[in-house]
Amino acid sequence: MSSVLYDVPGPKARRISLIASIIGGLLILGLLAWVVMTLAQQGIFDARRWQIFTRTDVWRLLGNGLVATLSAAALAAVIAFPLGLLMCLLRISDAAAIRVPMRVILEFLRGMPVVLMMLFILLGFGTSAFFAVVAGLVLYNAAVFAEIIRAGIQSLPKGQREAGLAIGLTSYKSRMLIELPQAIRRMMPSLVAQMVVLLKDTSLGYIVAYGELLRAVQVMADFLGTQFLFPVFFVAAAIYIAINISVSRLAVWIERRGSKKAAGGTAKAEPDVLEAAAP
Amino acid sequence: MDVIIENLPLYWEGFLRTLFLSAVSGIIALILGTLLAAARVSPVAALRGFSTVYVEILRNTPLTIAFFFSAIVLPRIGVKFEQFEVAAIIALSTYTAAFIAEAVRSGVNSVPVGQAEAARSIGMKFGQVLSLIILPQALRTVIPPLINILIALVKNSSVAGAFFVLELFGYGRQLANANGDAVITVLLGTAFFYLLITVPLGILANTVERKVAIAR
């Protein structure tokens, strides 16, 4: 990491840092232990409450919720990315008649809460809950993808486009052949982070009664009784975190592999790419 | 249209609550996020580890679950609030801080290496290098992404409506239920008030972005 920020720590600094780390670690562990103890005292960890996870119908409901979450997220991502690319191209178009309206649209889409968009699509257009969730996610995330890719293009050295134009490429060809590939590669971390945001935002589908994972959990807790609220929520949180971390790690891994293959090229991930995902 | 005008006081109240939640959570998240980013690049391994774990977990948790923890689990372990706004602010700021930390960290990485080297060569310690040399430059370049995160925060505050805080979206739903004949109009009204906050922020982000780009 950026060890340029400090000198290599000497023996004394290392010792202080170690002691501080141990004390800090113990404090955090103590805090966690206290939280667990307090919850245990209230019977949150009683076996009775966790026995529901031996039931097949509980897992089937969770499984259905998970499938609903993943399918909505996958479809939304597959549509949102190309749409975002298109929006980005329009947004940086040379013609003001295209650029300006696109900018207004993007501002609008970025500024609306996703829950509100979902509800609006459901009620305004009389769609199914699944469609409302996917469409809401697509509209918002396409706008964010467009902004991320635009930021990537703007972070490229001016010479890239100038060189493209100088060898006789049209503006459009320069964008497609020279700038976009580099921009997307540069912004890969942000794009992936946004994909995770998209996946998480499926949980906002509760507003249109879409039966995704969190909704399944809610239904289950309502049906079984509130004493099972904590167990099912803990399990849901664990599932979400596991999936999202898997997605992030997978992307990092693919990216590493990709950049190894492209070794020798100058397009090595630059350090000045900004994290631009919007939660 | 009449529905919106008739219920303007309710919209306004919701708007102010949303603004309040966003502003307070935003300020806390900015401070917490910057501290987390500093911890992430610090010489102390434990701080780096803590910051990494915090950011990884919070970024990968749906906001709804963060709300569940702050509004329902915390009271169970004895942390009770008189006002549910506190729970909402805890959830929103801890969640947003993770994103801010990532943005600031990438901003720190974007400052040319020579800056830190020069600072160290004149004898500055890590804290000084970071707070006097790196962060002021980093923050300037990350202002546009930070504003984007704050825009998202404003919109995310709508989740608080499901967790015991009556804000703009909550009022919107209330009005939609009371006016079954004008649901669409009511929702458009709600959208308008959100845009009233988010669009100016978006324009600000673009302006700053252009300024920074020129200054480079």
Place this chain on the structure above:
Amino acid sequence: MKAFMSRRKSFVVAATAALALSLSACGGGDSGGSSNPSPVEKPTFAAGTTMQKLSSAGTIKIGTKFDQPLFGQVGLDGKPVGFDVEIGKLIAAKLGIAADKIEWSETVSANREPFIEQGKVDLVIATYTISDKRKQVVDFAGPYYEAGQALMVNKDNNTIKKPEDVKGKKVCSVTGSTPAATIVDKYGAELVPAATYSACLEPLRNKQVEAVTTDNVILAGFVDKEPDAFKLASEETFTKEPYGIGLKKGDTEFRNWINDQLESFEKDGSYKKAWEATAGSVIKTAPSLPAINRY
């Protein structure tokens, strides 16, 4: 190392999902209080009526709540159960439609009117209070039940007896629901909004709110589940919530027909049976059908 980790994690996730799916084949579940009224054989209706259309289609789309205990609540098998659901089944049976041919869809408070207007559902039976404002966009058959708003408090709370007692105090209810509006507008309580009524239980237990308010029948369901923690502030209700069956505005024939059916359910005892199979498990006094409002 990191690559390996990610592979292992995603494997775990995939395995969990696969397990969940493979277990789905052998799922049982307690869908208590559900019945299957036998459908009428080949009923005849005048041509062009909604009844005739639905009957010959052999299916009906009914919207109900999925999170309202005793009235419409979805079980672990994904099928809703409750008094509203039973009423829906009885009506479908009169159209010659078997219970398993009903398409249930979830209606939440905000989408009931739009769903009826857009024809996404044929009927809405979803603890749907008849009100003049709603009558401007949809029609109501019934009422088939009259609930009333009540307050639920902690077992040890003796200060709140009537709605006037909650003035200026925190009361939890669902965002945008009619009971929430009433307790604020009429009785000056401070509303603490939640996503569902069951979400109100934790703040009440933790004494972060003084009371939970909604229709008495729903609260009775919560008290029944945890009698050591909660109680109703009073048996008396302070509003009248006549539950109606929502349908498309202007379909008077259909509305009159449903009203006739409701009266016949009362006569042949199936109304009482539907109640006993569902909400009657908690509320012992069986209601009688309220006077039908034929407008």
